[in-house]
Amino acid sequence: MALDIITTIVTPAAKADLVTLTDVKTELEITGTAADTWLNKVISRASAAAAQYCNRTLVQEVVKDEFWPGRDGYPWVLPGGVAPLQLTRWPVTAVDSVLENGIALSDPADYRRQPGTGHLIRLDGNSWPRKWPALPIVVQYTAGYSPIPDDLQDAVIRMVKARWFLRQRDPLLRQEETPGVYSATYWVSTGADGAITPDVADLLDNYRVPVAFA
Incomplete structure (x- = not known):
């Protein structure tokens, strides 16, 4: 039977982040606050990417x-x-x-x-x-999830961690060498800006809602 559905958010979540700044800084062994603004921004982006990949709202x-x-x-x-x-x-x-x-x-x-x-x-x-x-x-x-399951948090932390270590180098650089003058190999799958790497996808797949295409 056909079923039309209208969904209205009555009380939205205060934040859609799936992991806290404190947990991310603990993982990265960061003690100062200089990078907090950047980390908060990337946490929100990674959380949004995870929710989009799962095709559902995850926060309560x-x-x-x-x-x-x-x-x-x-x-x-x-x-x-x-x-x-x-x-x-x-x-x-x-x-x-x-x-x-x-x-x-x-x-x-x-x-x-x-x-x-x-x-x-x-x-x-x-x-x-x-x-x-x-x-x-x-x-x-x-x-929605409250608290956020550990594997969901782990997935987002991995995405943020990848971005953190990509800050100081070309994110597309895969390999380079010196002999013979110079050679470099680049790739696209970096995990930056919400790209879902295989390890992250493996964690998120249990929460993913399949999308049927006509």
Whole structure:
């Protein structure tokens, strides 16, 4: 069944950074504050690149999803619905409200939630799973990672670390030699400015949402 979804951010995250400046400086063994401005900028860029690679928002926010299940026109109104209801963000840490055609539902009497996947399962009068009806459904909830998982932090730290060590040399230089006058080899995959290297991709792949292309 076709399903139109409108997502609204109710309470945005204060910052979208996936790692703290303190943790990055500890990794790089930096004690001073001279590079803090640069590091903060690169942390934000690397965090944005990681979220973009994963095709999802990773930090915790309060959002509202409005679902509009498709149905045939009168008199052929489609009686079926959606099972289960997939929220646009996960993991889900709290559900503030669920409205079905304007009527408030309660957990666990009317539905159950699967926090890790963002699934909402509609229940019938006997507490058995059933389809959500082809009616407007509005869900307000809190979703995202808090705290950020260690492997996500590790991925962003690796991206920032690569940028740190690329500051003092040509980032495209792969190899150079002196005998015979001079020779140099360059490459493009540097890890700079959010480029995802294989080791970082390996850490992020568990959080990535596949994108289907028509």
